[in-house]
Amino acid sequence: MNNPQRPSILRTSMDDVQRIAMIHQGIPTELPNHPGLDLSLDHAPVRKQVLSLNEEKLAIENALRYFPEIHHNILGPEFLEELRTYGRIYMFRFRPDCVIRALPIDQYQANSLQAAGIMLMIDNNLDPLVAQFPNELITYGGNGAVFQNWAQYLLVMNYLSKMTEEQTLVIYSGHPLGLFPSDKNAPRVVVTNGMMIPNYSTVDHYERLNAMGVTQYGQMTAGSYMYIGPQGIVHGTTITLMNAARMKFGVPVNGDLGGLCFVTSGLGGMSGAQAKAAVIAGVSCIVAESNAIAARKRHSQGWVEQISEDVDEAIDLMLESAKNKVGTSIGYIGNIVELWERLVERDVMVHLGSDQTSLHNPYQGGYYPANLSFDESQVMMHTEPDKFALEVKSTLKRHVSAVNSMVEKGMFFWDYGNAFLLEAGRAEADIFDNDGNYKYPSYVEDIMGPLCFDRGFGPFRWVCSSGLAEDLRMTDKIAFETLTQLYQSTSDEDVKQQIRDNIKWIDEAESHNLVVGSQARILYADERGRNAIATRFNEAIADGRISGPVILGRDHHDVSGTDSPYRETANIRDGSKWTADMAVQNFVGDAIRGATWVSLHNGGGVGWGEVMNGGFGMVIDGSMDSKRRLQSMLHWDVNNGVARRAWARNAGAISSIKEAMEDNKSLNVTLPNSVNRDLLEDLFKGD
Numbered sequence: 107m108n109n110p111q112r113p114s115i116l117r118t119s120m121d122d123v124q125r126i127a128m129i130h131q132g133i134p135t136e137l138p139n140h141p142g143l144d145l146s147l148d149h150a151p152v153r154k155q156v157l158s159l160n161e162e163k164l165a166i167e168n169a170l171r172y173f174p175e176i177h178h179n180i181l182g183p184e185f186l187e188e189l190r191t192y193g194r195i196y197m198f199r200f201r202p203d204c205v206i207r208a209l210p211i212d213q214y215q216a217n218s219l220q221a222a223g224i225m226l227m228i229d230n231n232l233d234p235l236v237a238q239f240p241n242e243l244i245t246y247g248g249n250g251a252v253f254q255n256w257a258q259y260l261l262v263m264n265y266l267s268k269m270t271e272e273q274t275l276v277i278y279s280g281h282p283l284g285l286f287p288s289d290k291n292a293p294r295v296v297v298t299n300g301m302m303i304p305n306y307s308t309v310d311h312y313e314r315l316n317a318m319g320v321t322q323y324g325q326m327t328a329g330s331y332m333y334i335g336p337q338g339i340v341h342g343t344t345i346t347l348m349n350a351a352r353m354k355f356g357v358p359v360n361g362d363l364g365g366l367c368f369v370t371s372g373l374g375g376m377s378g379a380q381a382k383a384a385v386i387a388g389v390s391c392i393v394a395e396s397n398a399i400a401a402r403k404r405h406s407q408g409w410v411e412q413i414s415e416d417v418d419e420a421i422d423l424m425l426e427s428a429k430n431k432v433g434t435s436i437g438y439i440g441n442i443v444e445l446w447e448r449l450v451e452r453d454v455m456v457h458l459g460s461d462q463t464s465l466h467n468p469y470q471g472g473y474y475p476a477n478l479s480f481d482e483s484q485v486m487m488h489t490e491p492d493k494f495a496l497e498v499k500s501t502l503k504r505h506v507s508a509v510n511s512m513v514e515k516g517m518f519f520w521d522y523g524n525a526f527l528l529e530a531g532r533a534e535a536d537i538f539d540n541d542g543n544y545k546y547p548s549y550v551e552d553i554m555g556p557l558c559f560d561r562g563f564g565p566f567r568w569v570c571s572s573g574l575a576e577d578l579r580m581t582d583k584i585a586f587e588t589l590t591q592l593y594q595s596t597s598d599e600d601v602k603q604q605i606r607d608n609i610k611w612i613d614e615a616e617s618h619n620l621v622v623g624s625q626a627r628i629l630y631a632d633e634r635g636r637n638a639i640a641t642r643f644n645e646a647i648a649d650g651r652i653s654g655p656v657i658l659g660r661d662h663h664d665v666s667g668t669d670s671p672y673r674e675t676a677n678i679r680d681g682s683k684w685t686a687d688m689a690v691q692n693f694v695g696d697a698i699r700g701a702t703w704v705s706l707h708n709g710g711g712v713g714w715g716e717v718m719n720g721g722f723g724m725v726i727d728g729s730m731d732s733k734r735r736l737q738s739m740l741h742w743d744v745n746n747g748v749a750r751r752a753w754a755r756n757a758g759a760i761s762s763i764k765e766a767m768e769d770n771k772s773l774n775v776t777l778p779n780s781v782n783r784d785l786l787e788d789l790f791k792g793d
């Protein structure tokens with residue numbers, strides 16, 4: 107469980123044993139001492155004041171309902187001060203004054219092993235090594251919340267520690283509604299985040315309701331307790347870079363990317379993965395980051411190799427490494443727009459370009475304008491929000507203009523799932539072509555969608571609940587052997603290429619030191635791969651090769667879990683990309699097939715109201731019951747999306763679902779008939 111990146115001296119008043127005792131007790135009956143803010147950590151930006159006086163009263167009344175009346179005279183003024191200082195009520199007084207981190211599963215006091223697995227994953231999402239703003243319960247993406255306040259953390263952990271396997275904990279946007287009787291086969295926890303009546307799902311409604319304490323933005327794996335640090339996206343980014351280079355610059359399937367330059371932005375929660383992925387893929391890369399603390403954190407963790415505050419120095423380092431054909435990552439502390447503009451001025455050839463600022467949240471700290479310092483932005487976004495929004499928009503225009511110049515020189519640019527195109531369009535930047543379409547693709551449209559999601563390949567992940575590195579090593583070995591066998595028995599060349607990339611990935615994974623927090627791993631696999639790997643993990647737990655339960659899960663950024671027209675479902679072209687049936691069906695289908703917990707979120711990745719996404723977690727313990735549940739649920743969890751993609755006439759998905767029907771005769775999917783193009787055109791000849 108020891109993590110080399112964890113500082114050895116931490117000034118806290120509580121150790122792990124005391125924290126476990128505290129969460130077992132739930133909200134304390136006596137008021138604890140206020141621990142203050144941990145000033146060694148990064149903190150969420152102050153949110154703008156959005157509530158009227160009456161709404162502020164409601165927010166205080168809502169917050170106080172977690173506590174007996176006897177404490178209201180102290181907590182009332184304290185919460186009002188938090189609301190007016192930070193724009194939200196986090197209930198800092200109830201933050202356990204210790205380092206929250208995932209403990210080995212047997213250290214949690216719980217009646218249910220499944221519930222203990224969920225406690226471990228919640229703690230991991232709040233670990234300061236993992237989370238972006240741990241004191242504000244934000245895991246990543248600027249506003250991806252695990253809970254809205256510390257009372258919810260304590261209550262949820264308390265419920266989990268006492269629940270039985272015949273109860274289900276219901277969580278509404280961080281708030282535990284309670285334990286309800288259910289049965290052994292039901293999920294232990296059902297989470298929903300940000301569910302709204304559709305006509306009220308605007309960003310303004312979110313800001314107000316979040317400030318009132320009745321909804322939250324769960325992002326993807328923040329509010330569903332399945333975040334594993336930037337490793338989760340390292341792999342996806344590596345695959346995206348390799349496939350982009352193969353498609354656009356003729357790099358052979360087994361070739362390396364030495365000599366190519368890649369420029370992007372963001373060294374935050376997920377975006378921090380880009381630097382690591384670039385080095386694994388072998389490109390020379392600069393990642394711009396406005397927030398010096400975030401950049402230095404990634405540097406000290408070894409995720410970015412070099413760091414510079416000088417734009418020309420950063421460019422020179424990139425060019426030197428490209429000349430030597432040795433991949434490197436340089437973190438440039440500064441604004442991405444200044445970097446792009448300097449690259450244009452110096453006429454530098456960049457091959458691959460993208461962006462991972464948090465544009466899903468452009469006006470509340472997700473995107474920093476070029477004319478202001480980082481600190482000035484932090485102030486202006488809540489003191490003069492309208493002026494700040496204008497600064498964001500004018501920076502976005504400059505951003506797109508510089509990118510357009512680079513693309514004219516031959517760069518391939520893609521939207522990396524952060525709402526870049528959407529917000530650039532809203533800012534009236536020069537982002538549309540003559541037909542009114544975006545000039546640039548979303549990376550899912552021509553890379554990830556057809557190559558991966560249509561074929562069922564997506565981000566399968568697991569966590570070794572013992573916390574032991576040897577268990578993770580054993581799971582890597584099992585996954586490697588399973589994929590190697592699948593590769594040998596597969597004839598489809600496209601599928602083989604995906605498996606080949608993942609064999610290489612898992613073979614090298616340990617050497618890349620990807621673990622931050624829990625002992626977790628990710629790879630891309632299709633349904634056959636996920637099912638085979640998980641079944642073998644279960645066997646290895648049973649025979650003792652793995653010393654404890656394994657927690658299975660995935661990113662929501664996957665084949666079936668997410669309906670997002672600018673991202674996961676960007677390559678659905680039958681008009682249904684504006685619907686969300688797939689994500690909702692996935693959540694329900696996983697729940698009835700044996701998931702330990704399921705979640706459904708509004709927003710995530712590209713922003714509130716723009717996407718519906720869901721995920722699951724499953725604790726497997728080596729039993730026959732675990733085998734039954736994992737095989738049933740994983741089959742659905744992938745094939746739901748492959749079937750929908752096939753119905754949308756995506757060729758790869760049609761092949762994959764036909765093979766799935768061959769494998770399992772109980773699967774019987776409705777397939778589309780093709781329509782003769784001439785007949786269709788003839789029908790409209792006169793119009």
Ligand SMILES: NC(=O)c1ccc[n+]([C@@H]2O[C@H](COP(=O)([O-])OP(=O)(O)OC[C@H]3O[C@@H](n4cnc5c(N)ncnc54)[C@H](O)[C@@H]3O)[C@@H](O)[C@H]2O)c1
Binds near residue numbers: 247464
């Ligand atoms: N493609 C994917 O698979 C994928 C996966 C996860 C997240 N995302 C999306 O990517 C975005 C980033 O996610 P994250 O978790 O890293 O968020 P984050 O907020 O932790 O990190 C974004 C970083 O960008 C920096 N930044 C903002 N404006 C900048 C500017 N103008 N110049 C330089 N740096 C700037 C911020 O300081 C921040 O550190 C989000 O919109 C998220 O939804 C995409």
